[in-house]
Amino acid sequence: MEQIIIKPHHFIDILKLYGSGINVFVADEKMGHDFYKVANRILEDRHVQLYLTTATDDICQPCIMCQNQICIDKVDIAEYHFKDDYNRTLDKRLLELMNLDTRSSYSAFELCQLMLQYHDCIFDVWREEEQSLMQKRHHLFVLGAQKYIK
Numbered sequence: 001m002e003q004i005i006i007k008p009h010h011f012i013d014i015l016k017l018y019g020s021g022i023n024v025f026v027a028d029e030k031m032g033h034d035f036y037k038v039a040n041r042i043l044e045d046r047h048v049q050l051y052l053t054t055a056t057d058d059i060c061q062p063c064i065m066c067q068n069q070i071c072i073d074k075v076d077i078a079e080y081h082f083k084d085d086y087n088r089t090l091d092k093r094l095l096e097l098m099n100l101d102t103r104s105s106y107s108a109f110e111l112c113q114l115m116l117q118y119h120d121c122i123f124d125v126w127r128e129e130e131q132s133l134m135q136k137r138h139h140l141f142v143l144g145a146q147k148y149i150k
Contacts (some may be wrong), residue, residue, distance in 0.1 A: 002041070002045075002048055002049070003048070003049040003050070003051060003105065004038055004041065004042070004048060004049070004050050004051070004057075004058050005050075005051045005053050005057045005058050006038060006050050006051070006052065006053070006057045006058060006059065007052070007053060007054065007057045007059070007060075007087060007091050008052055008090075008091050008094035008095060008098070008100060008115075009087060009090045009091055009094060009125075010035070010038070010057060010059050011042070011050065011108075011111060011112075011115070012094070012115065012122070012137075012141055013035075014035075014038070014039040014042055014043075014144075015112065015115075015141050015144035015145050015148060016137055016140040016141045016144055017039070017140070017144070018039075018043065018144035018147060018148060019139075019140040019141060019142070019143030019144025019145070019146075019147060020140050020143075020144070023043070024040065024043075025039040025040050025043075031063050031064055031065065032062050032063055032064050033059050033060060033061075033062060033063035033066075034058060034059050034061065034062055034063075035059045037058075038057075038058055038059050042108045043148075045108065046107065046108050046109035046112075046148070047107050047108070047109065048107065048108050049105045049106070049107060050105060050106050050107070050108055050111055051102070051104075051105050052091075052095065052100055052101070052102045052104075052106070052111075053091075053102055054087075054088045054091040054092055054095070054102070055069065055088075056069045056070070056071075065083070070084050071083045071084040071087065072084070077128050077129075078128040080128075086128075090125055090126065093121075093124065093125040094121075094125055097118060097121040097124060097125060098114060098115055098117075098118040098121060099114075099118070100114065108148075109148075109149070112145050112148050112149055113149060115141075115145065116142070116145040116146070116149070119138065119141060119142050119145070120138075122134065122137055122138045122141060123138065
């Protein structure tokens with residue numbers, strides 16, 4: 001059975017975009033990452049096995065910003081200068097607050113159900129963002145997760 005290594009925040013991003021009405025993802029030719037491949041696979045097969053990580057995942061691997069397993073892209077968010085540091089922080093918060101484990105595998109359906117149970121923690125995870133962005137992220141994630149489960 002196929003498996004996907006994925007960062008928890010990437011899974012939330014997929015469901016958030018699914019909640020916004022995106023049902024088929026297309027390639028980002030500029031950056032070269034595999035967000036579209038992973039997202040489409042998750043939408044096609046709710047039983048696909050997911051392994052969570054805070055490190056480089058299957059989305060990041062081919063990205064032009066991924067060098068030596070580290071994202072060299074920059075961000076201007078609070079005390080973070082590099083996207084890699086910020087993303088690892090987000091993922092560690094998600095793992096802790098949603099009681100998830102990097103040593104276990106989850107079906108995409110199961111992970112969606114678990115994350116939906118803890119959806120309110122999105123406000124604690126993305127706390128560096130503006131309130132309106134957090135609310136939009138939360139709203140679209142919940143819509144996408146509910147749509148995915150049905």
